[in-house]
Amino acid sequence: xxxxxxxxxxxxxxxxxxxxxxxxxxxxxxxxxxxxxxxxxxxxxxxxxxxxxxxxxxxxxxxxxxxxxxxxxxxxxxxxxxxxxxxxxxxxxxxxxxxxxxxxxxxxxxxxxxxxxxxxxxxxxxxxxxxxxxxxxxxxxxxxxxxxxxxxxxxxxxxxxxxxxxxxxxxxxxxxxxxxxxxxxxxxxxxxxxxxxxxxxxxxxxxxxxxxxxxxxxxxxxxxxxxxxxxxxxxxxxxxxxxxxxxxxxxxxxxxxxxxxxxxxxxx
Amino acid sequence: xxxxxxxxxxxxxxxxxxxxxxxxxxxxxxxxxxxxxxxxxxxxxxxxxxxxxxxxxxxxxxxxxxxxxxxxxxxxxxxxxxxxxxxxxxxxxxxxxxxxxxxxxxxxxxxxxxxxxxxxxxxxxxxxxxxxxxxxxxxxxxxxxxxxxxxxxxxxxxxxxxxxxxxxxxxxxxxxxxxxxxxxxxxxxxxxxxxxxxxxxxxxxxxxxxxxxxxxxxxxxxxxxxxxxxxxxxxxxxxxxxxxxxxxxxxxxxxxxxxxxxxxxxxxxxxxxxxxxxxxx
Numbered sequence: 001x002x003x004x005x006x007x008x009x010x011x012x013x014x015x016x017x018x019x020x021x022x023x024x025x026x027x028x029x030x031x032x033x034x035x036x037x038x039x040x041x042x043x044x045x046x047x048x049x050x051x052x053x054x055x056x057x058x059x060x061x062x063x064x065x066x067x068x069x070x071x072x073x074x075x076x077x078x079x080x081x082x083x084x085x086x087x088x089x090x091x092x093x094x095x096x097x098x099x100x101x102x103x104x105x106x107x108x109x110x111x112x113x114x115x116x117x118x119x120x121x122x123x124x125x126x127x128x129x130x131x132x133x134x135x136x137x138x139x140x141x142x143x144x145x146x147x148x149x150x151x152x153x154x155x156x157x158x159x160x161x162x163x164x165x166x167x168x169x170x171x172x173x174x175x176x177x178x179x180x181x182x183x184x185x186x187x188x189x190x191x192x193x194x195x196x197x198x199x200x201x202x203x204x205x206x207x208x209x210x211x212x213x214x215x216x217x218x219x220x221x222x223x224x225x226x227x228x229x230x231x232x233x234x235x236x237x238x239x240x241x242x243x244x245x246x247x248x249x250x251x252x253x254x255x256x257x258x259x260x261x262x263x264x265x266x267x268x
Numbered sequence: 269x270x271x272x273x274x275x276x277x278x279x280x281x282x283x284x285x286x287x288x289x290x291x292x293x294x295x296x297x298x299x300x301x302x303x304x305x306x307x308x309x310x311x312x313x314x315x316x317x318x319x320x321x322x323x324x325x326x327x328x329x330x331x332x333x334x335x336x337x338x339x340x341x342x343x344x345x346x347x348x349x350x351x352x353x354x355x356x357x358x359x360x361x362x363x364x365x366x367x368x369x370x371x372x373x374x375x376x377x378x379x380x381x382x383x384x385x386x387x388x389x390x391x392x393x394x395x396x397x398x399x400x401x402x403x404x405x406x407x408x409x410x411x412x413x414x415x416x417x418x419x420x421x422x423x424x425x426x427x428x429x430x431x432x433x434x435x436x437x438x439x440x441x442x443x444x445x446x447x448x449x450x451x452x453x454x455x456x457x458x459x460x461x462x463x464x465x466x467x468x469x470x471x472x473x474x475x476x477x478x479x480x481x482x483x484x485x486x487x488x489x490x491x492x493x494x495x496x497x498x499x500x501x502x503x504x505x506x507x508x509x510x511x512x513x514x515x516x517x518x519x520x521x522x523x524x525x526x527x528x529x530x531x532x533x534x535x536x537x538x539x540x541x542x543x544x545x546x547x548x549x
Contacts (some may be wrong), residue, residue, distance in 0.1 A: 168365070172363045
C-alpha cells in the first residue's frame with residue numbers, strides 16, 4: 001500500500017500571518033469570558049448582588065465617565081505609575097547592568113537584594129507613609145519599589161546570560177567600558193530586561209491599588225475602597241475592570257515595543 | 269618519534285621578512301579543581317611579518333589558549349611575547365573566533381563595522397571600508413540582514429569581513445571553518461586566500477585539519493597533546509597565489525599532508541588516552 005500526501009493549496013496562501021493570528025486570539029478570549037458572565041447572570045446562575053452583569057457594570061461605567069470621576073481617578077493612578085516606574089526602573093536598569101558586568105559590585109549588592117526582596121511590599125507601606133507623608137511621593141515610591149526588584153533581578157540575569165564570546169569580541173576589537181555597556185551588555189540583556197519590565201508593571205499595578213486604598217483621596221484604588229464603604233458593588237467592578245484593562249493595555253504596548261526593540265528576534 | 273624543537277630563527281632563511289611575533293619560553297597553566305593543568309609548555313616561536321602561520325594539534329593541546337594570549341584575552345604564566353608595534357592608527361590584532369561570535373542584535377553591516385566604530389573612525393571611512401569587505405565576501409545585498417537570517421557559512425564570512433575591515437596588523441583565526449560543511453569550507457578557504465592576497469597581513473591560524481593547514485599556510489607548527497609543546501615546524505613550499513583545488517591534486521600536496529599526519533597521529537592518540545583517563549578518574 002502506498003501513502004498519498006495530498007497537496008494543500010491553503011498552506012501556501014496562508015492568509016493571515018501567525019503574528020496577526022496571535023493578536024486576534026489575544027483579543028478574542030476576554031470577549032468570550034464577558035459573554036459567558038452576562039449569560040450566567042441573566043440565567044441567575046450567578047448572584048447579581050455579588051456579580052453584577054457586565055451590562056449593569058457598563059451602565060455604572062458610563063455614569064462614572066459622565067461625571068468625570070473615572071477619568072480623574074484613572075489619570076491620578078496613571079501619573080503615579082509613570083513616575084514610580086521611572087524612579088524604580090531606571091536605577092534598576094543601570095545598577096543591574098553594572099552588577100552583571102562587575103563581579104565586585106554584584107558580590108556587594110547581591111546580599112542586600114536577597115534579604116530585602118522577599119519582604120512583602122505592602123508591608124513596607126506604613127513605613128513609606130511615615131517617611132514620605134500622605135502626599136503623592138509615598139504612592140510613587142511604592143510603585144518604584146515594586147518595579148525596582150523585578151527589573152533589577154532580570155537585568156542582572158540578562159547580562160550574565162550574555163555569551164562570554166561577545167565580551168571577548170568587545171575586548172579584542174577595543175571596546176571601552178562604556179562601549180561594552182552600550183553595544184553588548186544592554187542590547188544583549190534587552191530580552192530579559194523586557195521580561196523584568198513586564199513583571200515590574202504588574203507589581204506596580206498591585207501596589208498602586210493597595211497604596212491608594214490606604215493613603216489617598218484619588219486613584220483607582222481609592223475608588224474601589226470608597227465603593228466598598230458605600231456598598232456600590234458596580235463601581236468596585238468598574239475599578240477592577242479598569243485596572244485589569246490597564247494591565248492588558250500595558251502588556252500589549254510592551255509586546256509591541258518588544259517587537260520593535262528586539263528586531264533580531266522578530267521572526268521567532 | 270620526537271623531533272627536536274626548533275627554537276626561533278633556526279628555520280628562517282637569511283633574507284626572511286622581519287619578525288612580527290616572537291614568543292620566548294611561553295607557558296600557561298590553569299588552576300582547576302583537579303589541580304594545575306599545564307596548557308602551554310615552553311613555546312618559543314618566531315613569526316615573520318606577512319606570513320600565513322598555521323598551528324595544528326590535537327584538541328585540548330592549548331592552541332586556542334595560545335591565540336587568546338596573543339589576542340590579549342589571557343595572560344601567560346611565564347615567558348615573554350614580543351610583537352612589533354603596529355603602524356599608527358592601526359589595531360594590533362583582530363580575532364576571528366571559533367563558532368558564532370556575531371552580535372545577534374546588530375545587522376551584518378554593523379557587525380562588520382564593529383572594530384571601526386569602536387575606534388570612532390569617520391562614518392564615510394567606515395562605509396567605504398566595510399562596503400569593500402562585504403563585497404569581497406559576497407555579502408553586499410545582506411548588509412541589513414541580522415545574523416539569525418544567515419547560514420553558518422555566511423555568518424563566518426561576516427566574521428572575516430569584520431576582522432579584515434578593522435585593518436589590524438595581525439589576524440588571529442581560531443578554527444574559523446571547523447563548524448562548516450566540506451563544500452563551504454573549501455569555498456571559504458579560497459575566499460580567505462583571495463582577500464588575504466590583497467593585504468598579506470601576518471596571520472596566525474589554528475586548525476585541527478591537516479588539509480587546511482597545508483592548503484593555507486606558509487609554515488605549520490605541529491603541537492603535542494597536553495601539555496602543548498612545539499613538536500615540529502614544517503615549511504609549506506607551495507607558491508602563491510594558490511588555487512585550492514589544483515593544489516590538492518598535486519602529489520607533493522598529498523605527500524606533505526601524509527608526513528604531517530604521521531607526526532600528528534601519535535599526539536592525537538595520546539590526547540585520546542588522556543581524555544579516557546580523565547573519564548575514568
